[in-house]
Amino acid sequence: MSTSVSSPLFRVKIFTLFPGLFPGVLGASVTGRALDQGLWRLDTVNIRDYAHGKHAQVDDTPCGGGAGMVMRADVIDRALRSQYTSIENKPKNLIYVSPRGKPFDQDMAKAFSQDGDVGILCGRFEGVDQRVLDAWDIKEVSLGDFVLSGGEIPAQAIVDASVRLIPGVLGAKDSLNEQSFSSGLLEYPQFTRPREWNDCIVPQVLLSGNHREIYAWRQRQSESLTKQRRPDLWGRYVASKETKTVKE
Numbered sequence: 001m002s003t004s005v006s007s008p009l010f011r012v013k014i015f016t017l018f019p020g021l022f023p024g025v026l027g028a029s030v031t032g033r034a035l036d037q038g039l040w041r042l043d044t045v046n047i048r049d050y051a052h053g054k055h056a057q058v059d060d061t062p063c064g065g066g067a068g069m070v071m072r073a074d075v076i077d078r079a080l081r082s083q084y085t086s087i088e089n090k091p092k093n094l095i096y097v098s099p100r101g102k103p104f105d106q107d108m109a110k111a112f113s114q115d116g117d118v119g120i121l122c123g124r125f126e127g128v129d130q131r132v133l134d135a136w137d138i139k140e141v142s143l144g145d146f147v148l149s150g151g152e153i154p155a156q157a158i159v160d161a162s163v164r165l166i167p168g169v170l171g172a173k174d175s176l177n178e179q180s181f182s183s184g185l186l187e188y189p190q191f192t193r194p195r196e197w198n199d200c201i202v203p204q205v206l207l208s209g210n211h212r213e214i215y216a217w218r219q220r221q222s223e224s225l226t227k228q229r230r231p232d233l234w235g236r237y238v239a240s241k242e243t244k245t246v247k248e
């Protein structure tokens with residue numbers, strides 16, 4: 001299934017047993033509008049179409065025993081070849097979404113959005129036969145330390161985060177607000193109208209119109225939140241600031 005006809009810079013192929021789950025949330029709001037405008041392209045490949053035999057079996061029992069089923073290497077290999085012809089032609093970013101992969105982050109989203117073609121293999125059951133991952137040198141990427149039933153939700157999350165970074169997808173106003181992680185810090189707290197709600201008033205500085213003070217307040221809030229909630233990010237932020245100071 002192709003959901004866009006033009007040839008945009010960011011092109012995603014999803015290898016899945018459930019193509020009907022796409023575009024899913026990607027078809028709504030910012031990412032959906034960008035898809036309609038041809039700013040990115042989404043294709044799905046139904047892995048089942050590459051299964052042979054009367055029962056079109058895509059999985060089999062795990063060698064060595066154990067619970068569940070494993071997706072077959074030969075079937076996935078045929079699905080990949082249908083799109084890339086050979087291993088040499090695979091895109092740089094061909095990934096398998098998996099709980100044991102490298103944790104997905106904003107830097108990866110940025111790299112994906114700039115690298116053109118991305119292929120995402122969505123697992124089901126107990127996962128995928130290791131041989132096809134090794135043969136195609138497929139990188140594993142995790143959405144976090146938990147186990148989902150399939151790779152389709154991680155794939156949509158990864159594509160969403162990447163599409164947002166394609167130039168022109170977010171308006172200039174929104175881009176300026178793209179705060180969490182882009183500067184290495186979490187975003188400051190946001191407020192809107194009404195000015196007073198539930199006996200709480202919006203912080204005075206945000207109503208002052210003084211942009212320098214607003215910027216400084218937000219920066220302090222971002223730093224304090226990051227320090228409190230994400231000591232890992234805070235450590236990296238402080239280290240990068242120190243490196244910058246030494247270079248200057």
Ligand SMILES: C[S@@+](CC[C@H](N)C(=O)[O-])C[C@H]1O[C@@H](n2cnc3c(N)ncnc32)[C@H](O)[C@@H]1O
Nearest residue numbers: 097098099123126127142143147148150151154
């Ligand atoms: C039930 S899970 C398999 C879990 C696998 N047996 C394990 O313990 O690592 C089925 C599929 O969901 C996807 N999946 C589940 N959790 C994920 C996560 N945290 N990040 C990325 N993909 C995930 C993977 O594609 C996986 O093959």
